[in-house]
Amino acid sequence: MPRPVEMFDRDREWAALSRFATDDGAGATLGVVSGRRRQGKTFLLRALCQAAGGFYFAAEEATDAESLRQIGAAIAGHLNAPAPLALDDWHQVIDALLALGRKGPIPVVIDEFPYLVRANSRLPSIIQSALAPLRAERDESRSRLLLCGSAMSFMGKLLAGNAPLRGRAGLELIVPTLDHQRAAQFWEIDDPITALKVNAIVGGTPAYRKEFARDDTPDSPDDFDAWVLRTVLSPTSPLFREARYLLADEPELHDAALYHSVLAAIAAGNANRGGIASYLGRKSGDLAHPLTVLEDCGLITREPDAFKDNRTQFRINEPLVTFYHAIMRPIWSDLEHTRDAQPLWQRAQRRFTSNILGPHLEQLCRQWTRHQAPDDLFADHPFRVASAVVNDPANRTSHELDIAAFGLDDDGRSPLLAIGEVKWGEIMGIGHLERLAHIRGLLTAQGRRGAAEARLACYSAAGFSDQLRERADKDPGIVLVEASDLYR
Structure with a gap:
């Protein structure tokens, strides 16, 4: 189907939905669409239904009886019926949705599906029963039923393990944020x-x-600070309270204060479990459940060390949540009541650089190295990129690596392709290169595969000294990446 002209990107998602919705195979099929809020899932599905003459229903937070009345009225409206359909239970609803596809393939969308399940937990089992093989209502239909939701913890479990819909879906589409x-x-x-x-x-x-x-x-560039003040730091802007609403939208986050504190700890630079526990004044073992719940909700990511799987760091997935906890939450009352937030924003510049810009650039550089860097930049395509800590026994210290890039040999082993350091506001020079060379020597001494030939990569938003550029021009083993390279 032709994609809407106003749609930006989403070529892969539109193609997958189009193939699913127009599949002419016999029998009703099920698809699941998920993704964090505000990514355009509803726009995609509404556009799909408009293009294919499909049925779209957006559930609301309502009682089970009210939802039955609402979807009955929506089906009647789609069929141009003179009165709403009186549907007594969800068995009748699903059969009515399957009946929409008796004449040919048609997308049938239930958006905000978690709201319906919150009111009636049997709904996934009812759909499973309706889509059972050799059932006439299913076999005679070509409805392409799409269940959509933003509650990531719920949607992630919908097709997992022993869930009723496990093995029933022919499409599982996650709509990501834009890179x-x-x-x-x-x-x-x-x-x-x-x-x-x-x-x-x-x-x-x-x-x-x-x-x-x-x-x-x-x-x-000169308008950036003013833009921050008139958007995210303005109490009249929806962005001002959005980070709070993102947590409130997740039904699994029952103890909001605890989860806000965990996120605040990570935003403050406490990336490992011990640091988070110290920040909260709790034992490390007490954090297993809240960290797992936040991970299931898609709010944080657990990232293992490049060289030690049992060493883990946590990162917040949503930049706006990081910004809220690092910048806004400590001065929330002042932001709500001041008429001029500029002095508050100026005093927050140091935190913005160290807690926001630096870590965010490190993550973007890892992402760019893994997915967007030219294949010849590191002699091979990086198969895995992570941060790491390298022990230095002789000096009784350790060194942090922002980038450790690995390839993939035909025998399944992962040689080290490159190690790198990332700086936001610092011009990198020979000293940074020598530090990386020292770490490469430590890794070589440890017997790491490919370490001796690993390239040394310097990433800087501020640029590089003339001496470092001269060295890089002469040595192909030195890689320099500046801000403009990340957008090529």
């Missing part, structure tokens, strides 16, 4: 430093530009 390159195009920002700063605050969520900021983008 930093597509986000810069979407926000129409050409300057790489400004693009990085904006991305460090709002990430790649499309709705934050269109609906939340009303197409307000920084006009130039």
